[in-house]
Amino acid sequence: MVDRKALLGSAVRNARKKAGFNTLQEWAAHLDISDRTLGDLERGHGAGPNTLADVENALGWNPGKSRRFLDGEEDLEDMPAPPQRAQAEPDDDARGRAAVKVLLQPTLADLLAEASAAYQVDPAEAEDWLLRVLTIRRKARERDGQDQAVAERARQTAAARSRQRQAQTGQTRS
Known part of the structure; x- marks a missing residue:
C-alpha cells in the first residue's frame, strides 16, 4: 500500500x-x-x-x-x-513589502487594492498597516511560545521540589 x-x-x-x-x-x-x-x-x-x-x-x-x-x-x-x-537582498522596507505580497492571495491583494481606492488610502499605507498586523501576530505567537516554556519550567521546578519534599519526609520517618 x-x-x-x-x-x-x-x-x-x-x-x-x-x-x-x-x-x-x-x-x-x-x-x-x-x-x-x-x-x-x-x-x-x-x-x-x-x-x-x-x-x-x-x-x-x-x-x-x-x-x-x-x-x-x-x-x-x-x-x-x-x-x-526573489533571490535579491532588498532593504528592510522592500523585504517587508515583498513578504506582504507573498503572503497575500491574489484575491486578497485585489481586495486590498479595491479597499485602498474606496477609502482613498495609499496602497503602500494599506500594505504597511497589514505588515504591522502580521508583525504583531508573529510577536504574539513568539510570546505565547515563551510563556509556554516558562510555564513548563515552573511545572518541572514544582515537581522537583515535590520529589525533594517527599524524599525528605521519607528520611525523617525512617
Whole structure:
C-alpha cells in the first residue's frame, strides 16, 4: 500500500526547494508556522487542516488538494509549480513589502487594492498597516511560545521540589 502522507511530504519538500526555500527554518518563518510542524509534514507524518491550507496557498496549489490526495481522491501529478522566491537582498522596507505580497492571495491583494481606492488610502499605507498586523501576530505567537516554556519550567521546578519534599519526609520517618 502506498504511504500517501510520505508522498505528500516529499512533494511539499520538493516544491519548497523549487520556491527557493532551502531550509525548513526559512520556510517556517515565511509561513509563520513552526519548523517542527513543517518538518513533520515533509517527513510524512501529516499535518492539520490549517497547516495544509497555509502550505497549499504558499505553493499555489488548489485549496483542499492535499486533503483530497490524502483521501485518495486525487493525484499530485497536476500540482502547479510554486512561485519563485526573489533571490535579491532588498532593504528592510522592500523585504517587508515583498513578504506582504507573498503572503497575500491574489484575491486578497485585489481586495486590498479595491479597499485602498474606496477609502482613498495609499496602497503602500494599506500594505504597511497589514505588515504591522502580521508583525504583531508573529510577536504574539513568539510570546505565547515563551510563556509556554516558562510555564513548563515552573511545572518541572514544582515537581522537583515535590520529589525533594517527599524524599525528605521519607528520611525523617525512617
